[in-house]
Amino acid sequence: MKKKILLAAAGLFSVVVLGACSGSSSQEIATMKGGKITVEDFYNEAKKEQTNQSLVRNMIIYKVFENAYGDKVTDKQVDKAYNEQKESLGDSFDTQLKSAGYTTKTFKEYLKQSLAFQEGLKAHVKVTDKDLKTAWESFHPEVTARIIQASSEDDAKAIKKQLDDKGDFAKIAKEKSQDSTTKADGGKIKFSSQSSSVPSEVKEAAFKLKNGEVSDVISTTDSSTYQTSYYIVKMEKTSSKGNDMDKYKKELKKIAEDTQMTDQTFTSEVIAKELKKANVKIKDDSFENILSDFLTTNSSSSAATNSSSSKKATSTSSTESSTEATDSSTASTDSSK
CATH class of the missing domain: 1.10.287 (Helix Hairpins)
Known part of the structure; x- marks a missing residue:
C-alpha cells in the first residue's frame, strides 16, 4: 500500500525566482546568432504558465501559515513525518526526493510548512455536539484482521479459491500478498473506521465480517493514480461500538476535526x-x-x-419605535465599520 510521495514542484519556478531575486536577471542562459535568452526572459515567460501561477499561490499560502503557526510545529513532528514518507516509499524515496528537486533539508522545510498549514486549519476548527453525533454514525472501533493484496483480479480469485478450500490465510499471505507492510506477519493488521492504512472499501467489507469470516474479492481504485488493486480480508477480532458514545469521545472529536479540515x-x-x-x-x-x-x-x-x-x-425598524430604529441603524453601521 505504498503511496507516491506528495512533493511540491520545487524545480522550475524556484530556479526562476532565485535567479530573478539574486540581481542576475540579465545573466545569459543561452546565446545564438542574432540574439540571446536571459534569466529575465525566462522569468517573464515562465510566470505565465498556470503551473507556476499555482506554485506561487501555494508558496504565499504556506508562507503565511508558517509565519503564523510554525512555532507550533516541533522538530520531532517534522522528523516523524519525514521518516513516515521514507518508510512508505522504501528504496524509491531518494529517487523521488531528487526528481522533485529536494534535499533532505529542503524537504523537511516543506514538511514543516505542511504541518504548519494543518495547525492553522486546526486552530479554526469548532466541534459541536452535532458533529460528534455525525461522526458516531459511521464510527467503528479498532479491529484485528488479516489482508492479502493480489497483483491482479485473476490472482485474487485464485487465492480466494485456495482459502475456500481451507487454505491457511496467514501462510498464503506470506507467500502471495503484494502488501509489503503486512506480508511478513501473515497479513495481520489493526485498523478502525478512521484509519488510513487500508482502503475504505476494505474497511467497509471487514466491518461486516464476524470473527473467522473471509470476504470476497474486494476491488479498490486509487483516486490519485487511478490504479485498481484487489484485496481479500479475514476478520480476526472484531468489536461492537455499543451505545455509549462518550466512551469514544476522543476518537469522535478527532474524526469531526479531520472532517472539517478536509472540507x-x-x-x-x-x-x-x-x-x-x-x-x-x-x-x-x-x-x-x-x-x-x-x-x-x-x-x-x-x-x-x-x-x-x-x-x-x-x-427591527418595522416593529420598534422610530428612535429605537435609528439607534439600531447606527449600531449596525458601527458594527459594519
Whole structure:
C-alpha cells in the first residue's frame, strides 16, 4: 500500500525566482546568432504558465501559515513525518526526493510548512455536539484482521479459491500478498473506521465480517493514480461500538476535526481569513488573480454578514419605535465599520 510521495514542484519556478531575486536577471542562459535568452526572459515567460501561477499561490499560502503557526510545529513532528514518507516509499524515496528537486533539508522545510498549514486549519476548527453525533454514525472501533493484496483480479480469485478450500490465510499471505507492510506477519493488521492504512472499501467489507469470516474479492481504485488493486480480508477480532458514545469521545472529536479540515469550503474560508490577517499584497501584475478564489470567499462571507445585519435592522425598524430604529441603524453601521 505504498503511496507516491506528495512533493511540491520545487524545480522550475524556484530556479526562476532565485535567479530573478539574486540581481542576475540579465545573466545569459543561452546565446545564438542574432540574439540571446536571459534569466529575465525566462522569468517573464515562465510566470505565465498556470503551473507556476499555482506554485506561487501555494508558496504565499504556506508562507503565511508558517509565519503564523510554525512555532507550533516541533522538530520531532517534522522528523516523524519525514521518516513516515521514507518508510512508505522504501528504496524509491531518494529517487523521488531528487526528481522533485529536494534535499533532505529542503524537504523537511516543506514538511514543516505542511504541518504548519494543518495547525492553522486546526486552530479554526469548532466541534459541536452535532458533529460528534455525525461522526458516531459511521464510527467503528479498532479491529484485528488479516489482508492479502493480489497483483491482479485473476490472482485474487485464485487465492480466494485456495482459502475456500481451507487454505491457511496467514501462510498464503506470506507467500502471495503484494502488501509489503503486512506480508511478513501473515497479513495481520489493526485498523478502525478512521484509519488510513487500508482502503475504505476494505474497511467497509471487514466491518461486516464476524470473527473467522473471509470476504470476497474486494476491488479498490486509487483516486490519485487511478490504479485498481484487489484485496481479500479475514476478520480476526472484531468489536461492537455499543451505545455509549462518550466512551469514544476522543476518537469522535478527532474524526469531526479531520472532517472539517478536509472540507474544501472550510479550508478556503480559513485561508481567506489568514491571508487577510497577514495583509498579503500582490506586487507583480502577472500574479494579480492567483488569490482571487480565497479573496472572493472572504468578500462573499463579509457580504453575507452585512446582508444579514441589514435585514435584521429592517425588521427591527418595522416593529420598534422610530428612535429605537435609528439607534439600531447606527449600531449596525458601527458594527459594519
